[in-house]
Amino acid sequence: MFTVLALALIPATRYYQIDQPLLRLFRGAGAVDPLALHLEGEFVENNLGTEQGADGSVTVRMIAQQYLFVPHCILVPAGVPVHLRITSADAVHALAFNGTDYNVKVLPGTISEAQLRFANPGEFKTVCREFCGAGHYAMRSALKVVPREQFPVLQAGERGNCAVQ
Ligand code: CUA
Numbered sequence: 001m002f003t004v005l006a007l008a009l010i011p012a013t014r015y016y017q018i019d020q021p022l023l024r025l026f027r028g029a030g031a032v033d034p035l036a037l038h039l040e041g042e043f044v045e046n047n048l049g050t051e052q053g054a055d056g057s058v059t060v061r062m063i064a065q066q067y068l069f070v071p072h073c074i075l076v077p078a079g080v081p082v083h084l085r086i087t088s089a090d091a092v093h094a095l096a097f098n099g100t101d102y103n104v105k106v107l108p109g110t111i112s113e114a115q116l117r118f119a120n121p122g123e124f125k126t127v128c129r130e131f132c133g134a135g136h137y138a139m140r141s142a143l144k145v146v147p148r149e150q151f152p153v154l155q156a157g158e159r160g161n162c163a164v165q
Pocket residue numbers: 065066067092093094128129130131132133136137139
């Protein structure tokens with residue numbers, strides 16, 4: 001059992017040793033520091049979750065990390081454009097919503113963007129589809145799509161999540 005665990009951890013440790021310095025070297029403008037996500041910039045904690053635009057569309061900001069997605073449950077209104085912005089705090093992950101074709105690769109040091117739209121209310125399991133280490137298969141969270149009129153009206157600067165529903 002220990003051997004299996006040790007083998008599973010190799011990709012994760014390898015990333016820290018080799019890939020991260022390389023990424024630092026080559027990353028350009030608009031990049032984010034995976035080690036400072038919680039300290040500064042777009043992905044600080046109170047900026048995560050769903051933000052409502054004046055046109056009714058929403059922007060969702062998330063972090064993928066071993067082995068969870070933050071926030072753990074995303075709330076969005078049905079039938080509006082959803083702009084997803086997500087980055088990784090460590091390894092390479094892939095965010096997918098079961099039952100949809102959406103599959104977003106998430107890399108440390110860069111922001112992955114995707115335009116999503118969920119026509120109908122419902123609940124989707126969000127899963128990681130890129131092997132990212134020992135806890136990969138437990139990297140699960142949720143996306144809740146509510147009717148547009150049930151989505152809370154957010155104040156400027158406020159972020160929505162499943163808890164405020
Ligand atoms: Cu994250 Cu697999």
